[in-house]
Structures are given as C-alpha cells and as structure tokens.
Amino acid sequence: DSGVTQTPKHLITATGQRVTLRCSPRSGDLSVYWYQQSLDQGLQFLIQYYNGEERAKGNILERFSAQQFPDLHSELNLSSLELGDSALYFCASSDEWADTQYFGPGTRLTVL
Amino acid sequence: TQLLEQSPQFLSIQEGENLTVYCNSSSVFSSLQWYRQEPGEGPVLLVTVVTGGEVKKLKRLTFQFGDARKDSSLHITAAQPGDTGLYLCAGKGTDTGNQFYFGTGTSLTVIP
Numbered sequence: 001d002s003g004v005t006q007t008p009k010h011l012i013t014a015t016g017q018r019v020t021l022r023c024s025p026r027s028g029d030l031s032v033y034w035y036q037q038s039l040d041q042g043l044q045f046l047i048q049y050y051n052g053e054e055r056a057k058g059n060i061l062e063r064f065s066a067q068q069f070p071d072l073h074s075e076l077n078l079s080s081l082e083l084g085d086s087a088l089y090f091c092a093s094s095d096e097w098a099d100t101q102y103f104g105p106g107t108r109l110t111v112l
Numbered sequence: 113t114q115l116l117e118q119s120p121q122f123l124s125i126q127e128g129e130n131l132t133v134y135c136n137s138s139s140v141f142s143s144l145q146w147y148r149q150e151p152g153e154g155p156v157l158l159v160t161v162v163t164g165g166e167v168k169k170l171k172r173l174t175f176q177f178g179d180a181r182k183d184s185s186l187h188i189t190a191a192q193p194g195d196t197g198l199y200l201c202a203g204k205g206t207d208t209g210n211q212f213y214f215g216t217g218t219s220l221t222v223i224p
Contacts, residue, residue: 002154099142100145
C-alpha cells in the first residue's frame with residue numbers, strides 16, 4: 001500500500017459526459033501528479049500541483065482540468081468525454097524535495 | 113522535455129534465465145527510479161538511485177545509475193514467473209517543478 005488513495009476504482013460513462021476523479025496523497029506529501037495510461041501506451045504526464053498551485057503541465061487536453069484543495073487532495077475533471085479518453089488514470093504524490101513519487105491504484109475510465 | 117528510452121520493449125524468457133533492461137537518455141537526471149506495474153494496477157516502486165555510478169541490489173535485482181546520470185540498467189538474475197510485469201524507469205528532471213519523466217516501458221514475461 002503506497003498510501004495514495006484514488007476513487008472511484010472504476011467509472012463507466014457515455015460520450016459527452018463529465019466525470020471527476022479524486023486523489024488523496026500520502027500524509028505529508030505536498031505534490032500531486034496526474035498521469036494517463038491508455039492501452040499499449042506508457043504513462044503520459046498530465047499535470048502537477050504543489051501545495052495548491054499548478055507546478056507543471058504535460059499533455060493535458062483543454063477538456064481536462066485539475067485542482068488541489070487546501071487539504072491537499074486533488075481532483076481531475078474530464079469533460080466532453082470521447083471514446084479515446086478511455087484509459088487508466090493514476091495519481092502520484094511526492095514530497096517537495098523527494099526523489100521518488102508514489103502511485104495510487106488508479107481509476108479505470110470507460111467511455112461508451 | 114527529457115526523454116527516456118527503454119530497451120528492449122518486450123522480453124520473453126524462460127524461468128531461471130538472466131536479463132538486463134536498459135533505460136537511456138541524452139539528458140541528465142537528478143535521480144532515477146524503477147517501477148514494476150501489473151495489469152490494471154498502479155506502478156510499484158522498486159528502487160531509487162541518486163548518485164552517478166551507484167549500484168543497488170535487492171535480492172535478485174541489481175540496479176545501476178550511469179556515471180553521467182543519463183542512463184540506468186536493471187539486471188535480474190534467475191528470473192521467476194513472479195517477475196512478470198511492465199518495468200518502467202523514471203527520471204527526476206533538473207528543470208523547474210521537479211517533474212518526473214517516464215520511460216517507454218519493458219514488458220517482461222517469464223515462462224515457467
């Protein structure tokens with residue numbers, strides 16, 4: 001158990017809908033990272049937050065947004081969903097100066 | 113962007129054989145991590161190496177960080193079916209934001 005939690009575990013929805021994925025980092029970690037992993041693809045970095053502020057942006061679509069709240073949990077919002085958005089979405093957390101990030105169990109999103 | 117290339121992409125070996133996975137880049141990283149991921153689950157940290165030239169051993173797994181901190185290798189001795197999985201390397205960038213860059217992954221299958 002990495003200490004990072006993600007909910008829900010599975011999510012099935014229809015095209016055009018909007019969903020919210022939730023992540024709670026390890027106790028004491030201020031940084032949260034979001035990744036997307038599609039079938040047969042590696043981990044694609046989406047966005048990073050540190051202590052409530054956006055720190056770095058990767059290949060995140062304009063239809064996607066994220067935020068980190070004062071209690072340090074983070075949410076990833078996916079809107080106008082398309083079939084191609086079906087993937088595993090992972091959250092990871094780390095301390096500001098740590099050399100390691102720890103991953104949650106992921107949310108499997110299926111868009112029908 | 114700091115890219116990491118892993119080789120081989122796929123590896124299928126018999127139980128008891130040895131193998132080496134490589135993680136290469138033209139960029140310098142402040143640290144490098146190796147993860148193992150099983151289908152549908154989050155990556156699990158195996159090791160973090162920080163110092164150029166560093167070698168770490170975990171039972172049958174040996175990890176090495178290149179002297180110039182641009183590459184790394186993972187060597188598994190006497191592979192077992194339980195070693196089957198996707199192996200990912202990740203480097204912590206030297207740019208602002210402490211972003212982590214992931215390799216393309218090596219899918220290992222150990223046949224009993």
